[in-house]
Each structure stands twice: as structure tokens, then as C-alpha cells.
Amino acid sequence: MPELQIIGAPQSNYVCVVRIACLEKGVPYTLVPSVPHSPEVDAIHAFGKIPVMRHGDVTLSESRAICFYIDHTFDGPPLAPRDPVQGARTEEWISLVNTHIDPLLVRQYLRAHFFSGAPDGSPDRAAIDAALPKMEQHFAVLDRAVAKTSHLVGDTFTLADINLLPILYYMDKMPESSAMLRRNASLRSYFDRHMSRPSAREATPPPFPGRQA
Numbered sequence: 404m405p406e407l408q409i410i411g412a413p414q415s416n417y418v419c420v421v422r423i424a425c426l427e428k429g430v431p432y433t434l435v436p437s438v439p440h441s442p443e444v445d446a447i448h449a450f451g452k453i454p455v456m457r458h459g460d461v462t463l464s465e466s467r468a469i470c471f472y473i474d475h476t477f478d479g480p481p482l483a484p485r486d487p488v489q490g491a492r493t494e495e496w497i498s499l500v501n502t503h504i505d506p507l508l509v510r511q512y513l514r515a516h517f518f519s520g521a522p523d524g525s526p527d528r529a530a531i532d533a534a535l536p537k538m539e540q541h542f543a544v545l546d547r548a549v550a551k552t553s554h555l556v557g558d559t560f561t562l563a564d565i566n567l568l569p570i571l572y573y574m575d576k577m578p579e580s581s582a583m584l585r586r587n588a589s590l591r592s593y594f595d596r597h598m599s600r601p602s603a604r605e606a607t608p609p610p611f612p613g614r615q616a
């Protein structure tokens with residue numbers, strides 16, 4: 404078998420998703436550090452985003468596509484349930500997180516903390532404050548979703564949980580979002596429970612260069 408390369412920066416929540424997927428599946432991989440829009444990424448992703456993947460002659464972009472490939476190429480426990488209803492619910496949560504939760508929590512809120520564009524690197528308070536009311540709603544939605552079983556789908560750990568975990572990891576690091584996590588007890592215990600998995604611990608994002616968190 405050729406080497407499976409996951410190409411991207413380990414700080415990226417989507418790179419983290421793919422790494423956890425490999426680890427859960429028991430698939431050896433090499434992380435090839437690379438930033439968005441670098442030549443090796445641009446060669447694979449039409450819009451220069453990370454992660455991208457190389458496995459022999461197969462190259463892929465987009466975390467969901469990469470996880471599909473890993474799930475169906477290698478032995479190991481399924482990342483997405485094969486049952487049509489549970490599988491569809493897994494896709495539903497992945498889509499909800501990727502189209503609603505990531506854009507608000509990561510692209511707007513986290514970016515305003517880490518990459519405000521201010522010359523002194525200070526957070527963009529206006530963008531943070533604008534995100535907070537909607538974030539409260541998103542946290543409440545997630546809290547309700549995991550209240551019963553501490554999983555997003557059924558009572559097993561699926562790719563839906565893997566896809567959310569790195570976002571919650573970053574939310575736990577920031578002041579306003581960690582307070583929200585504390586106020587949503589089911590989500591907090593869901594996060595603590597799954598972050599203790601060896602796969603999540605091993606793929607924990609390192610700090611952004613030059614930052615504490």
C-alpha cells in the first residue's frame with residue numbers, strides 16, 4: 404500500500420477531522436505540513452483549501468470526500484454508519500456543521516480573535532460581538548442534539564462527532580465561547596467525553612505560530 408499523505412496545517416479544524424478519522428480507523432498516515440494556496444495544495448484543491456490528500460495515484464480535496472475515501476478504502480470500524488437512516492443523519496450533521504456552524508464559529512468568531520488584521524494583532528471586537536447572539540443559538544441547538552446520548556447520531560461515535568470536535572476544541576479556548584460551553588452542560592460533557600479519546604488527543608491542534616492557543 405502506498406503512503407497516505409494528509410496535506411495541510413495541523414491547526415486547521417478540517418485537517419484535524421481527517422487526522423481523527425485516520426486514527427479512529429487505524430489507518431497510518433503522514434501529515435505533510437502545508438498552508439492553504441501553496442503550490443502542493445493548489446495542485447489538488449480547486450480553491451486552494453486544506454486538507455488535501457495523496458494516496459498513490461489518488462489525490463483528493465475536501466474533508467468529507469477524503470473521509471469517505473478513508474472509510475471505504477481501509478478496514479476498520481465504519482466512520483459513517485452503513486444503515487441508510489443513521490448514515491443520512493450523519494451526513495445531515497456534517498452538512499449543518501459545515502454550512503452553518505463552522506462559518507459562524509470558526510470563520511467569523513475565531514478569525515476575529517486570531518486573525519483580525521489589526522496591526523497589533525488585537526481581536527476585532529465588533530466582529531466578535533456581532534457573532535455572539537447567533538452563537539448562543541448554535542450552542543443551544545448542539546446542546547439539545549447531544550443531550551440524550553452524548554452523540555450527534557444514535558449512541559455511537561461517528562464522523563458527525565469527529566467533524567464537530569475540533570471546532571469545540573477551539574471554542575473551549577476562547578473566553579466568550581468557553582463560557583457558552585459551560586452554560587450548555589450536555590454539550591460540555593459531550594466535549595469532555597470525546598476529547599478524551601486517544602484519536603482526539605493525538606490530533607489536537609498545536610497553537611497557531613506566535614500564539615498561545
Ligand SMILES: N[C@@H](CCC(=O)N[C@@H](CS)C(=O)NCC(=O)O)C(=O)O
Binds near residue numbers: 415439466
Ligand atoms: N469545505 C472544505 C473547507 C476547508 C477549509 O475551509 N479549510 C481552511 C482551513 S480550516 C482553509 O483552507 N482556508 C483557507 C482559505 O479559505 O483561503 C473542507 O471540508 O475541507
